[in-house]
Amino acid sequence: MGKDVIIACDFDSAEKTFAFLDKFTGRKPFVKIGMELYYAEGPSIVREIKKRGHKIFLDLKLHDIPNTVKKSMAVLSRLDVDMTNLHAAGTIRMMEGALEGLTRPDGTRPLLIAVTQLTSTDQESMEKDLLIEKPIADVVMHYAHNAKVAGLDGVVCSPLEAGKVHETCGEKFLTVTPGVRFADGDVGDQKRVMTPAEAKKIGSDYIVVGRPITAAEDPVAAYERCVREFVD
Numbered sequence: 449m450g451k452d453v454i455i456a457c458d459f460d461s462a463e464k465t466f467a468f469l470d471k472f473t474g475r476k477p478f479v480k481i482g483m484e485l486y487y488a489e490g491p492s493i494v495r496e497i498k499k500r501g502h503k504i505f506l507d508l509k510l511h512d513i514p515n516t517v518k519k520s521m522a523v524l525s526r527l528d529v530d531m532t533n534l535h536a537a538g539t540i541r542m543m544e545g546a547l548e549g550l551t552r553p554d555g556t557r558p559l560l561i562a563v564t565q566l567t568s569t570d571q572e573s574m575e576k577d578l579l580i581e582k583p584i585a586d587v588v589m590h591y592a593h594n595a596k597v598a599g600l601d602g603v604v605c606s607p608l609e610a611g612k613v614h615e616t617c618g619e620k621f622l623t624v625t626p627g628v629r630f631a632d633g634d635v636g637d638q639k640r641v642m643t644p645a646e647a648k649k650i651g652s653d654y655i656v657v658g659r660p661i662t663a664a665e666d667p668v669a670a671y672e673r674c675v676r677e678f679v680d
């Protein structure tokens with residue numbers, strides 16, 4: 449599995465998404481479709497982007513009873529996405545159900561990645577709202593371990609956690625890391641950030657980059673800079 453840069457296509461319409469993707473006339477980037485775009489346009493947006501030759505990470509973060517997740521994953525798998533995800537908090541049984549649903553009749557399936565604790569959750573909110581009183585770093589590693597036990601391919605995590613996840617779950621367990629910024633760029637609302645080069649050094653397998661590319665004056669140049677720093 450090669451390292452790659454995934455562009456977060458956080459747009460609210462197909463029109464804006466295609467205006468953005470039309471700029472990429474050479475290499476077709478791996479793109480992430482999140483809830484905003486999927487709920488705005490439905491499954492057709494996935495089919496259309498796939499038809500244009502892009503790999504797709506469908507970031508819908510499923511979390512429900514195992515049977516519902518299993519059946520929903522079977523539907524998403526038919527969309528021929530390359531990677532999708534769920535919340536590890538849904539339990540090992542839910543994750544196993546998801547894998548089962550995702551596996552196509554020919555045995556192939558998209559990569560399945562777990563969200564551990566969202567980076568918007570901190571120690572205080574975890575204790576107060578969720579009544580989880582362990583240190584958040586331990587909770588993140590425990591959820592990553594559960595994902596590995598369930599047979600998943602990896603986790604979404606901060607680039608700062610990627611090294612520890614590999615130590616806990618093995619080098620082949622994938623780390624997909626958002627929170628990436630250029631050394632000379634705006635941090636925006638991301639708190640714990642790393643440059644693409646640092647993320648490479650620390651062992652991230654995929655970086656997810658949104659605004660540093662989508663809001664750049666020259667998105668193609670910004671994407672190529674990410675690829676140069678992270679992949680090449």
Ligand code: C5P
Pocket residue numbers: 456458482566567568604605626627628638656657658659660
């Ligand atoms: O624009 P930016 O580079 O911050 O976009 C990062 C993308 O990764 C967004 O789509 C965001 O929702 C997603 N993400 C994140 N932090 C997480 C999980 C997902 O920033 N912990």
